[in-house]
Amino acid sequence: MEVFDAIHGRRSVRKYKSDSVPEEVLMKVLDAGRWAPSWANSQCWRFIVVKDAETKRRLSETLTPRNPATDATANAPVVLAVCAKPGLAGIKAGQPVTDKGAWWYMFDVALAVENLCLAAYALGLGTVIVGAFNHGEAKRILKIPGDIEIVALIPLGYPAEAPQATVRKEIGEITYADSYGKPYKS
Ligand SMILES: Cc1cc2nc3c(=O)[nH]c(=O)nc-3n(C[C@H](O)[C@H](O)[C@H](O)COP(=O)(O)O)c2cc1C
Known part of the structure; x- marks a missing residue:
């Protein structure tokens, strides 16, 4: 699949078929994750693959009230x-390099x-990024050590829905020329 087709076609999927994801397909997805660029190639990401039904159910209960991804998580x-x-x-030699401190891990x-x-x-799977949940509770459920942060949950599976395209701001609304606020005209 062309990268632009993937960028434009990907949607947040919140309904999944029960079909399991073959291990080799899951490995391709994780491999794509580990090939992302990172600060000084420090690769701070860690992934937990949750397949256990009870653990998924408990995680789904950590989502904010009426979060539309609750059923997808379960x-x-x-x-x-x-x-x-x-x-x-x-961070370099224990000191923040920029005024953003340690938050570059989120980036x-x-x-x-x-x-x-x-x-x-690109592999025919759907995902939805879930950020609105009780991170402390999810950490406890997944036995994540204190020095590791949990950032997001991503339900993953074969889609049982084809969501409508979402809207985006026009380039002209979000892009400036030479300094902030000056409209960019292509
Ligand atoms: C950082 C982040 C957190 C998100 N958290 C949630 C969430 O808690 N629940 C949810 O249903 N969708 C969540 N989403 C999905 C967004 O709502 C979705 O990406 C956005 O509406 C655009 O739709 P699209 O992904 O189909 O293009 C999150 C997305 C991002 C990037």
């Missing part, structure tokens, strides 16, 4: 819990997440 054949080891991205994890989601789409 019912998708796989939920990827995307974690990060802080202290690598944005690096997001790059891996988008790689995962685009690769999954």
